[in-house]
Amino acid sequence: MYEKILIPTDGSDTAEMAVEHALDLAETYGAELHTLYVVDTDSMSLSLGPEQLDRIEQGNWGEMDEVRERAEGATRVVADRGRDRGIEIVEHVASGRPHSVIEEYAEDHDVDLVVMGSHGRSGIRRALLGSVTERTLRSTDIPVLVVDAR
């Protein structure tokens, strides 16, 4: 049923809630687990300035240690836990708007299932902070398993 499972992560506790579910499914089905960190270019531009977008455009990620550490740290957590359980892992870091990158990645790699955590925010907090999970749900037709943090 599931040969490739994608777990997007931003390294937050909420995202990691979903990891256990994804690992268990991958183990059960013998699936390959892809873990994806998306560097949000909107947040880069607001928190570091558009000059950093230029740096991304130039492909100078190598010198952006902080960003790189964050990204690789987040996928590494998933990868380490997966390898301990003998699951085949693919780690990936990309940049763009998270929900559209997740959607594209899933389609390009024939992913069968996306597993994501959700903050379960509501009201104003949801409107302000938005929900990558919600947008991904709306934009993709691949099955998505949402693990609510609450």
Next chain:
Amino acid sequence: MTVPTAVLQSGLLPEGLNVSFKLAPAIIVLGMLLLFLAIGFVFRVADTENMWVAGRSIGNVENGMAIGANWMSAASYLGMAALIALSGFYGLAFVVGWTTGYFILLIFMAAQLRRFGKYTAPDFVGDRFNSDGARAIAAITTFLIGFVYAIGQARGMGLVGLYIFGDIGLPGLSGYQSMVVFMMAITVGYLTISGMLGATKNMAVQYVILIVAFLIGLFLTGLSQGYSTVLPQLEYGMLISELGSEFSEPFVNQPYYIWIATCFSLVVGTCGLPHVLVRFYTVESERTARWSTVWGLFFICLLYWSAPAFAAFGTDLYGEQVGAVYAAEGGMTSAAGDVIVVLAAQLANLPQWLVGLVAAGGIAAAIATTAGLFIAGSSAISHDIYTNIINPEATQRQQVLVGRLSIIALGVITTLAALDPAAPIAALVSYAFSLAGAVLFPMFFLGMWWENTNRPGALAGMMTGLTIWTIPMINEVLPNYLGGVEGPFSAALATWVPAIGSALIAVPIVFAVTIVVSLVTEEPDVETKRIVRQCHSPEPMGQHRTAEDVVATDGGDAPADD
């Protein structure tokens, strides 16, 4: 409450300026902004699936133009000509100071900053002195600079906006104030949309449009009025003896001291302004950093060479058609001075769309610079204070939220402060230069060139700089916002430590404090020293490398102490 009383007082109105809604100029302004957005959109950072591949690199000329566009604000476009028109020779302190600053930047800082390889000014200060406290002070300074600098931009937009959109008459506000609110709303809106767009390509285009608008305005004004033919930048010299003693007899109306103080502040301020320095962090190599400074200087010179000519034409036309220019005979108000560039084009009877183009250029310059300043300010809050100090676990989306909130906060306080601005554009902007020069410049200069500068030294130095900057601000600028108080509080203080040039006093003191405190406290660790040495070592460094990489990979042998 003191603010509302101040608000009610201000009805800045440039006399002689045709205040009414004009369709063609309005279309030009909106068209320019849409064009900037469209270019930003076309060259935006695409979703990249694999980030480690190399993309395009930014060349010298393009980066030079970006430096020019980043730099050219309402202060250069409008304020410089305004000060020259109002005070003649004194205004040249701005031309001299702002260009000299780039030489210091070129010689002492551009390539070295590239070598250090951090993202922002607070990042540099925080990492070099290994201190969150220093980072926080630098971040707050960055935010303050954005705020003070933007007041001048808002004033420029409000005044020029009057020519284009007329008096839109928001309830309870004067025509000028309504226009400030309207323009700031457009700026924050533009920023929300443009924030995620790539910067460099867009800035290169902005530069070309602004300089074309300015030069065409100058040439046609000169040509149509018979002042000049092909080189108005030189030909305006023939007018000088007719313009009054402000032009022909330097230092008659303004003492030497204030000229030197202003000029010095502008020189060191240029080397400490976060939105200027940021252009050096991202270029591909130190060579590019150097050459883009040279190009940047050239592109800036095109404007600076022309501003005095524009001011001279404007002053002469004003004297003929509107009334006496100088204070002795009643004189031109600072509001009219601030739009002298637009006024000159209007009084020369150029077609309305052409005057509109000149005005639109001024507005575009102000909006683009304000956008850059607000992003630097919001990044100081969201990246340096929030993410690095308050909440290290912040997710990317929380950073976006904090960033947006700080932009809105900046927009609101800038608008409020600009409703009744204390001084002409160029003077308002100089306050920001004094701040950058007093606090950030010494940290960059000493941090980069003297390896023994340490954390206590930096902290003491920055606090001293902030204090010395604040005193004249309270003395001269604050009374303007307090109802019923005539400023300055102390005339002697205003003479010797003028707010417009307080860096002349502050910089030597900050240097001394930083050096003395660094000497009496513990030296920084060896690794920091080696990074500093690497930043100005004569050995060339490879592309895309930072001093930190070199120190981390070359093992124990330190480069020779120079």
